Amino acid sequence: MKRLLACMIALYGPLVSLAQPGIAEMQQASQDLRASFxxxxxxxxxxxxxxxxxxxxxxxxxxxxxxxxxxxxxxxxxxxxxxxxxxxxxxxxxxxx
Structure with a gap:
């Protein structure tokens, strides 16, 4: 049971970090909004x-x-x-x- 839980955490961890946008992308989106509106x-x-x-x-x-x-x-x-x-x-x- 502990191995299954550790395996799920090991697989799920990198996926969560890839799904979140970075700070640079958020700043670029904010700049684009300020420039066009x-x-x-x-x-x-x-x-x-x-x-x-x-x-x-x-x-x-x-x-x-x-x-x-x-x-x-x-x-x-x-x-x-x-x-x-x-x-x-x-x-x-x-x-x-």
Whole structure:
């Protein structure tokens, strides 16, 4: 029984070490991803800009239609844009992209 266990460990050990990618390959993959995609922070800035523009147009439209209580809408769109910027910074720090 001990010989069978030792034989299984001897055969299984080299297979496990061959199946794992090396550090150089992981760094190369990370470099390729950084070269071909936006960073998460850049994407969040683009989305925050779009949210700000859409919010500004909607608030302006409501104001021109006679609605004078637009404080909640201003706060909602502003905090949505701030959330996008902070989410991008968080993802960039967490994943390094």
């Amino acid at each position: 936006f960073s998460a922070f850049d994407l969040s800035l683009v989305l925050a800009t779009l949210l700000g523009l859409i919010g500004a147009v909607k608030i302006y439209n409501n104001w021109q239609m006679g609605e004078r209580r637009i404080d909640a809408a201003i706060a909602a769109w502003f905090y949505a844009a701030i959330f996008m910027v902070l989410a991008g910074a968080f993802l960039s720090a967490l994943f390094g992209i």
